[in-house]
Amino acid sequence: MLIKNARIVNPWGETLADILIQNSKIKKIGESLTANGVEKVNVDGDMVFPGFIDIHIHGGGGADVLDEDEEAINTISKACAEHGVTGFLATTFYKIGQENKHLEAVLKRVSKGLDGARFLGFHLEGPFISKHRKGGIRDSSICNPSLSVLSNIMDKCKNWLRMMTIAPELEGSEEVIKILLEKGVVVSFGHSSADYEQTLQAIKMGVKHVTHLFNAMPSIHHRAPGPPLAIFESKDVTVQIISDGAHIHPSMIRFTVNILGDDRIILITDGVRSTGLPDGKYVYDGIDYISVNGTARFIDGRLIGTSAGMNELARRFLDYTRLPLSSVAKTASLNPAKLLGIHEQKGSIEEGKDADLVVIGEDFKVHMTLIEGKRIN
Structure with a gap:
């Protein structure tokens, strides 16, 4: 899965970036990431917490x-x-x-x-x-x-x-x-x-x-x-x-x-x-x-x-x-x-760690939860 346009919230601060998930792990974090043959999800600036x-x-x-x-x-x-x-x-x-x-x-x-x-x-x-x-x-x-x-x-x-x-x-x-x-x-x-x-x-x-x-x-x-x-x-x-x-x-x-x-x-x-x-x-x-x-x-x-x-x-x-x-x-x-x-x-959201992520809106409603890269809801 490739998560696009994420407002990543880590324990030390925030950053705008994409998150590439592969084999249940966070493979790469960066701007304008691309990947073939994976599901792409545009979260459009929503917050992504560990x-x-x-x-x-x-x-x-x-x-x-x-x-x-x-x-x-x-x-x-x-x-x-x-x-x-x-x-x-x-x-x-x-x-x-x-x-x-x-x-x-x-x-x-x-x-x-x-x-x-x-x-x-x-x-x-x-x-x-x-x-x-x-x-x-x-x-x-x-x-x-x-x-x-x-x-x-x-x-x-x-x-x-x-x-x-x-x-x-x-x-x-x-x-x-x-x-x-x-x-x-x-x-x-x-x-x-x-x-x-x-x-x-x-x-x-x-x-x-x-x-x-x-x-x-x-x-x-x-x-x-x-x-x-x-x-x-x-x-x-x-x-x-x-x-x-x-x-x-x-x-x-x-x-x-x-x-x-x-x-x-x-x-x-x-x-x-x-x-x-x-x-x-x-x-x-x-x-x-x-x-x-x-x-x-x-x-x-x-x-x-x-x-x-x-x-x-x-x-x-x-x-x-x-x-x-x-x-x-x-x-x-x-x-x-x-x-x-x-x-x-x-x-935390770092390369190599488990892809346990939660996508949350400004109202703190959960939009999506991923556990080891698998979308749960």
């Missing part, structure tokens, strides 16, 4: 990773692609003492290939988290750190566990963190009641990432600074941001960007099954919730995630922060690729 990577998404298109139906993960994969996401971590829970057939169903369908965004692995929220900061996670998916439970999780996930959210203040967490890091799993601070000092200690242990900053953790107080200040002070820690305007107030998003810059921020959707669907009532882990204007809440008002899609959350992020377009390419593409160790193949 494919977005969502490291925290539970569902979409009417499906949830928790569903034990094999087709659920494929539905989510297609919903991701509709919003410009080309790779994702299937985010879910581990239910203590249960068969967790949803994990098996995901891997079985993935082995047959997906029709949308690429499955990059699992992100488990818990089970080693604080019941006092559980958010929308049920008690059946929470327990104290346990090496036997961890072993069962590793067996169920095969070699696909890429990230685990953990509350590091819990007794026994240090050994769990050590094992996860040895296996190359990203350990993420979250759903935690840790104080400032406990958070710093966790960072020293190797916890270098944070699940949905500000949510499900103590807030900043002048006499008890809490996790956020420890996180801000630790320059090698990256954070997830939900930029729907409800999970974090827009002014707080600006404040965070002013402190961290865009190098340490990763945009996530925390998407649930209503992603891409109309406002209304849906079900999350057996509990009814309402989706309105891209934000999902239980009936009692507790936030549980979003329904907006990555392209819309990227648009809101720019509206709130007034950062350049390149910041979206960094926070939604390159930074998550770096976190997962796949930035040599994905995360």
Whole structure:
């Protein structure tokens, strides 16, 4: 495929050029490119971003990773692609003492290939988290750190566990963190009641990432600074941001960007099954919730995630922060690729990299998504 007249948006800036794709890779980038025997697509100045990577998404298109139906993960994969996401971590829970057939169903369908965004692995929220900061996670998916439970999780996930959210203040967490890091799993601070000092200690242990900053953790107080200040002070820690305007107030998003810059921020959707669907009532882990204007809440008002899609959350992020377009390419593409160790193949538009691209209009509506050079929508 030859993409003509693209406004290429990379993490370091913009350029007007053509993109030649060959054998799933970006073969050449330049002006007035020609090629014989390939499909030519004139995007007429539309923005072309590196494919977005969502490291925290539970569902979409009417499906949830928790569903034990094999087709659920494929539905989510297609919903991701509709919003410009080309790779994702299937985010879910581990239910203590249960068969967790949803994990098996995901891997079985993935082995047959997906029709949308690429499955990059699992992100488990818990089970080693604080019941006092559980958010929308049920008690059946929470327990104290346990090496036997961890072993069962590793067996169920095969070699696909890429990230685990953990509350590091819990007794026994240090050994769990050590094992996860040895296996190359990203350990993420979250759903935690840790104080400032406990958070710093966790960072020293190797916890270098944070699940949905500000949510499900103590807030900043002048006499008890809490996790956020420890996180801000630790320059090698990256954070997830939900930029729907409800999970974090827009002014707080600006404040965070002013402190961290865009190098340490990763945009996530925390998407649930209503992603891409109309406002209304849906079900999350057996509990009814309402989706309105891209934000999902239980009936009692507790936030549980979003329904907006990555392209819309990227648009809101720019509206709130007034950062350049390149910041979206960094926070939604390159930074998550770096976190997962796949930035040599994905995360930016460069010759030799995977042809994971999303074509977006000025209104941030997705016009086309390409995954390894294949047009998905």
